[in-house]
Amino acid sequence: MNSAENAIDLLKEGNIRFVKNLRQNRNLLQEIEATKEKQLPFAVIVSCMDSRTSPELIFDRGLGDIFSIRIAGNVITPEVIGSVEYACAAAGSKAIIVLGHTGCGAIKGTMDNVQFGFLPTITDRIQKCFNPGHTIEEIIKKNVVAGMKTLENESSVLQELINKNDIKIVGGIYDITSGLVTFMETHE
Ligand SMILES: [Zn+2]
Incomplete structure (x- = not known):
């Protein structure tokens, strides 16, 4: 197993602990001490801003473990790409996870053509990945x-x-509704 697969396994195991309510006992003050000189996050997660989907919680990770990039609808903007490049090429992260979620307001808003302010910078990107006939579940997956x-x-x-x-x-x-993350290993 290479370190990229290992990193993905750590996240899968963490999510199982979360779902089973068996989260590790963390001493966050100790983690501050251990990470104060240097961070070595093994993964970078691009997820939605949704208040129910905090990556450190749902993957049962602590300080210094993951880069967390959060943006409505987990869309990939140039700024997000640059951040992911930094995580992998400069800081040594081995796994990139693009994480969507059920009941996503950004996806619903795009389907309902909600538009105000700068929102189209998000919804225009989501719009490109689906046709009117698609269900919300299909669009969430297509967006990932x-x-x-x-x-x-x-x-x-x-x-x-x-x-x-x-x-x-x-x-x-x-x-x-369950706390479980279903992984997609390939985009074929
Ligand atoms: Zn969302």
Whole structure:
């Protein structure tokens, strides 16, 4: 098992602990002490801003474990790509998770054509990945897959690391009714 797969396994195991209510006992003050000089996060998670989907909680991780990039609808903007590149190429993260979730307001808002202020910078990106006939569940999944593809296709930095088997991109859907994350290993 390479370290990218290992990183994904750590997240899967953490989510199982979360769902079973067997979260590890953490001494956060000790974790502050252990990470004050340097951080070595093993994964970078791009997830929605939704208040029910906090990555550190749902994957049962502590301080210094994961880079957490949160944006409505977990859309992949150039700023998000740059942040993921930094996580993997500069800070050594091995796994990238694009994490959608059930009941996503950003997806619903896009389907309902809600538009005000700067919201179209988010909804326009989601709009591109579906047709009017799709159900919300399908669109949530398609949006994750589109995010995985965007990261892989638009970043030569990430492509190089993927080709060297150094990092891996996976998708996931978090179920807000059960706490369980279903992983998608491929976007084919
Ligand atoms: Zn959401």
